Amino acid sequence: MGLRALLGRLAAGAEVPVFPVVGGGARSQIQDLRLRSELMLVDSPRHAAVMIVAGSFPPGEVEGLLQVHDQLARPRRTIRWGAEPVPGLDDALVVSGDENRVVAAAVDAFVDLMTGSGPGEPPLLPDVDPVEWRGVGPYGQGGMGMTGGTPYGRPMAERGPARDGLELDQVPITIGPWLPSLPPGLRLHVVLQGDVIQALEVGPAPLRLLDRVDPFRQALVEPVPIAELELARARHHLRWIAEVLRIVDLAGLSRRALVLSHRARPEAGAEVRRLEAAIARSGLFVMALRGVGRISDLPVGWVARAAGSAVDARSEDPGYRSLGFRPVTTEGADAAARVRQRLAETVQSLELAASAGEARAGGHGVMEDPRGRLEVGSPPPAATLLEALPDVLVGQEWGDAVSIVHSLDIDVEAALREVPA
Amino acid sequence: MGGLGGALVVLLAAAVAALVARWLSTVLEPTTLTVPERVPFAGGVPPEVHAWNRYHIRYYVMALLFLAFDMEMVFMYPWAVVFVKEGIVALVEMLMFILILVVGMVYTWRERGFTWA
Numbered sequence: 001m002g003l004r005a006l007l008g009r010l011a012a013g014a015e016v017p018v019f020p021v022v023g024g025g026a027r028s029q030i031q032d033l034r035l036r037s038e039l040m041l042v043d044s045p046r047h048a049a050v051m052i053v054a055g056s057f058p059p060g061e062v063e064g065l066l067q068v069h070d071q072l073a074r075p076r077r078t079i080r081w082g083a084e085p086v087p088g089l090d091d092a093l094v095v096s097g098d099e100n101r102v103v104a105a106a107v108d109a110f111v112d113l114m115t116g117s118g119p120g121e122p123p124l125l126p127d128v129d130p131v132e133w134r135g136v137g138p139y140g141q142g143g144m145g146m147t148g149g150t151p152y153g154r155p156m157a158e159r160g161p162a163r164d165g166l167e168l169d170q171v172p173i174t175i176g177p178w179l180p181s182l183p184p185g186l187r188l189h190v191v192l193q194g195d196v197i198q199a200l201e202v203g204p205a206p207l208r209l210l211d212r213v214d215p216f217r218q219a220l221v222e223p224v225p226i227a228e229l230e231l232a233r234a235r236h237h238l239r240w241i242a243e244v245l246r247i248v249d250l251a252g253l254s255r256r257a258l259v260l261s262h263r264a265r266p267e268a269g270a271e272v273r274r275l276e277a278a279i280a281r282s283g284l285f286v287m288a289l290r291g292v293g294r295i296s297d298l299p300v301g302w303v304a305r306a307a308g309s310a311v312d313a314r315s316e317d318p319g320y321r322s323l324g325f326r327p328v329t330t331e332g333a334d335a336a337a338r339v340r341q342r343l344a345e346t347v348q349s350l351e352l353a354a355s356a357g358e359a360r361a362g363g364h365g366v367m368e369d370p371r372g373r374l375e376v377g378s379p380p381p382a383a384t385l386l387e388a389l390p391d392v393l394v395g396q397e398w399g400d401a402v403s404i405v406h407s408l409d410i411d412v413e414a415a416l417r418e419v420p421a
Numbered sequence: 422m423g424g425l426g427g428a429l430v431v432l433l434a435a436a437v438a439a440l441v442a443r444w445l446s447t448v449l450e451p452t453t454l455t456v457p458e459r460v461p462f463a464g465g466v467p468p469e470v471h472a473w474n475r476y477h478i479r480y481y482v483m484a485l486l487f488l489a490f491d492m493e494m495v496f497m498y499p500w501a502v503v504f505v506k507e508g509i510v511a512l513v514e515m516l517m518f519i520l521i522l523v524v525g526m527v528y529t530w531r532e533r534g535f536t537w538a
Contacts, residue, residue: 004449044462064465070457074450127455130467153456157474169474179464187464194476206465 012114015040016106019048021068022184023055024207024413030054031239035258036103043180045071049113050106054081056208062088064206066124068178075120077109091121129153162193170198177206181247181402185412195398200390205412216369219362220376226319226356230349234264236370237346244339244406248288253278266354269347276343289336293404296333298388300381301372306341307333313368319361323352335407371409377421382414482534486526493522
């Protein structure tokens with residue numbers, strides 16, 4: 001056996017490095033792949049051999065997908081999870097069906113790639129420089145002097161005032177929409193000075209909406225069992241907590257929260273409390289999130305409750321009032337308080353689900369969804385949170401900004417879904 | 422072989438190892454990346470400007486303080502050699518020296534030099 005074949009066979013036994021691209025309606029599907037031991041979801045296409053493209057995309061976003069495809073390390077393979085093909089990704093292996101089929105396809109593709117029995121995909125975008133730079137300038141680097149022209153194909157950053165009165169370079173950069181450390185579809189046009197955000201704008205979302213049934217929206221028009229609403233809320237919160245834990249690199253705890261979200265039953269309150277204790281022991285609240293992203297003036301559901309204000313649309317609902325519902329609140333208003341608040345609300349939701357019996361709530365055009373007050377004719381709370389991002393993030397360092405974005409449970413897709421009048 | 426000879430051998434071995442690794446990689450997988458393949462990854466949109474930019478290293482105060490205390494350690498070595506001979510006088514002198522440095526550190530703390538950004 002040749003050296004190449006031997007190395008290939010050894011490599012094929014490893015976890016499959018997968019880069020996920022998440023389109024409309026596929027967020028939880030991709031999150032659940034993190035529980036699979038066969039795959040390793042990586043944060044950059046450079047580290048991946050297989051790209052899984054899941055969900056729906058508007059036609060204008062194909063260019064970005066092809067760019068990510070070309071950034072995968074060679075040899076590479078693309079899997080399209082879902083029946084609908086993506087124009088441009090014609091060589092992609094189309095897999096429809098459940099998670100097991102996608103995992104099996106990814107493992108097969110990876111083994112083929114590593115053992116050399118299947119060809120990798122060629123680059124999809126043309127091999128041309130965005131601007132002509134080769135051979136220009138005294139050393140052929142694309143410009144004159146240190147900063148003139150377009151050295152190596154890109155212009156240099158412009159200077160602008162820094163916060164302490166100096167004039168330093170400002171780097172405009174678009175981050176997202178498929179950066180795994182940001183929520184899927186979130187595209188941020190930022191101006192960075194060092195790692196401090198000087199200006200920020202949220203770009204259009206590259207997701208296409210799918211019609212989805214959601215008990216909270218259903219409760220706007222008709223009464224829905226409280227147990228169903230509260231279990232859905234607990235599941236949402238646990239999924240969110242899993243995502244926050246992943247971002248701060250607590251992978252084990254993140255998996256535990258995700259497993260718990262699948263097992264969210266009325267009697268799981270004690271498990272959530274144990275998870276909270278484990279999170280507290282990890283130092284997350286004290287070391288990573290304390291004092292980060294203090295927000296006390298945003299009147300959105302749990303963000304306001306984490307700042308001590310007891311606003312909750314459930315207080316107005318006769319169904320919830322009959323169960324003696326009272327909103328829980330936390331003091332602190334920072335990212336740590338928001339995580340604590342949601343853990344407390346998860347326990348409260350499970351307790352409500354246990355005591356609700358057949359009780360129903362809703363049907364009055366108002367319901368508290370996992371983020372905040374969902375009301376007929378008003379923008380959804382997810383949209384209010386997304387709108388607040390520029391004000392909250394300008395002046396923050398990038399690392400804190402990522403924590404803040406996740407602590408606010410930004411979901412571009414939920415923000416786009418209008419509440420019917 | 423003296424110390425210099427040994428260092429030269431290490432340098433040579435490191436250079437050969439690096440060259441062999443590069444050669445092996447080109448033999449095993451000869452590839453030339455296309456322009457879109459070389460673009461840095463920031464989430465799907467290629468960056469507009471060059472990554473080479475000037476920014477404020479705000480933690481430079483910490484770096485300067487580190488140097489001050491590093492030099493203090495350098496002074497402590499000769500001091501340790503003569504400490505037994507000089508006795509309590511040496512101890513008092515060194516404490517004064519450290520005290521002056523600590524005053525500087527307290528001043529930096531008051532001026533918020535230890536905040537990262």
